[in-house]
Amino acid sequence: MTLVRWNPWQDINTLQRQINRLFDEDMLPSALVERGLSRVPAAELQETEEAIHLKLELPGIEAKDLDVQVTDKAVYVSGERKSETKTEEKGVTKSEFQYGKFQRVIPLSTRIQNTNVTAEYKDGILNLTLPKAEEEKNKVVKVNLA
Incomplete structure (x- = not known):
């Protein structure tokens, strides 16, 4: 069995990456709606x-x-x-509408x-x-x- 030294900073870095992912552009309200969290x-x-x-x-x-x-x-x-329904030839459409x-x-x-x-x-x-x-x-x- 190998002993591994525990590094508390590694846990903090992992937590920080997870929090940052919450605020990524892909996780804005439109993505939350797709996951079933609709707004009342x-x-x-x-x-x-x-x-x-x-x-x-x-x-x-x-x-x-x-x-x-x-x-x-x-x-x-x-x-x-x-x-x-929208049809667009070029470009990307992003929407936060729910x-x-x-x-x-x-x-x-x-x-x-x-x-x-x-x-x-x-x-x-x-x-x-x-x-x-x-x-x-x-x-x-x-x-x-x-």
Whole structure:
């Protein structure tokens, strides 16, 4: 059996090479999507006394490619951004656009009236107005201090 001297710097160099590979040009977001790490749409949630206003960022997706379902406690959004086919004679095309299917479930902090939801989709932004259920709007909780 041969004895080999352990060199801690070799381990550090190996780790550094692995980290550098993560940031190589081939590992930019488009490569991550190919590996199944698709992006979910960004969301913005604002709660008022009367309703919850949900805004979702869905650029490049047509309304017909979206599926929005609302329960009294959550919003489910799914869709697909279809890829465009390009033909190029010369040169190389690199793209960081993300294509494919996505889905997201957004839990809500209070119960809503899911039969009265209004939606507007314009310029890649989906705005949902989710009116609160009557019992949630008028809910008063007594705090016991003794």
